[in-house]
């Protein structure tokens with residue numbers, strides 16, 4: 001017996017290409033109706049979620065900016081947003097997952113040219129889009145705020161065979177959402193020295209997370225001299241974890257990092273978008289290839305988050321066991337995504353920027369959401 005088809009219609013943010021506006025549109029998902037008349041059934045292998053919160057990442061905006069005009073011919077509704085938290089509405093037949101219908105869950109929606117998490121509903125394949133149950137000690141807004149950045153931080157401190165215990169680590173961009181986790185992981189992993197670059201406004205926070213000394217990137221627009229001073233006073237670095245991007249250190253890299261040390265970056269030689277970032281990316285990719293060929297004294301990788309490596313449960317447990325803190329800059333109403341993006345683009349966010357898509361139906365544990373007020377340029 002074939003079940004009746006149904007279209008789920010809902011509001012979502014979408015754009016045609018990188019030069020068209022990001023606006024609220026009507027989206028649809030083709031589903032089948034539950035035979036009992038109540039709700040929908042997700043297709044085999046997929047999970048249907050009602051989204052409560054979506055947190056924004058710089059990559060959302062970078063992806064939007066680079067999408068050429070022809071992309072709109074294939075899909076005129078390119079979705080916006082990756083991180084989400086919400087309620088599991090339906091799980092299709094044969095789906096391998098640890099979430100159940102009615103659970104609150106969080107994760108990352110990974111297709112880059114499909115829909116996005118800034119939407120009332122999301123249909124995803126858990127084989128490619130990591131999803132797990134919400135820790136009970138945080139609320140749903142906080143749950144949306146850690147998947148992509150914590151997953152990235154976990155991989156940054158693992159790739160290249162890093163062993164943090166007793167090591168000397170440099171964290172470039174410790175004030176970024178990713179960097180805050182890297183500093184906490186370095187401290188938890190037993191690093192003996194954690195040198196960070198951040199601005200004075202995050203100095204106390206970064207120290208409380210585990211930095212043993214700090215370099216003010218505003219006073220030192222080129223990091224080379226202060227980093228060389230650190231090498232002079234307490235020796236070479238074992239690991240450099242770059243969460244902001246830049247190429248200041250390569251002029252003297254063999255003095256700064258020990259032979260066999262690891263330099264992992266998620267941005268490469270030039271932050272931002274445009275030609276400089278493209279050329280910086282090419283240099284970083286060439287260095288990554290050089291490292292793989294054994295041409296460098298240290299290991300170097302320009303890395304992308306690997307969504308398929310099963311880290312989402314590890315991330316959930318670290319938050320659930322209160323080994324790591326979640327940071328939210330501000331929570332924005334659903335109709336103010338473009339203002340939220342402006343704050344994201346300012347490069348001044350103190351933690352994650354979260355979009356409230358819909359308030360949860362039931363109580364979910366956590367701190368008062370009202371404490372995070374949108375304040376565009378605090």
Ligand SMILES: NC(=O)c1ccc[n+]([C@@H]2O[C@H](COP(=O)([O-])OP(=O)(O)OC[C@H]3O[C@@H](n4cnc5c(N)ncnc54)[C@H](OP(=O)(O)O)[C@@H]3O)[C@@H](O)[C@H]2O)c1
Pocket residue numbers: 057058059062148149152172173174175176177178179197198199200201202217243244265266267271272303304305344347348349350351352
């Ligand atoms: N490759 C990947 O898989 C991957 C994954 C995630 C993110 N990323 C990239 O990683 C970068 C960081 O992302 P995010 O979401 O963590 O960033 P974010 O939270 O938006 O970072 C904002 C923070 O950046 C810091 N900052 C601004 N200018 C800086 C500078 N010149 N040097 C050092 N820090 C500076 C500021 O900290 P202060 O308070 O100290 O001023 C600010 O609070 C982005 O470029 C993003 O696209 C890549």
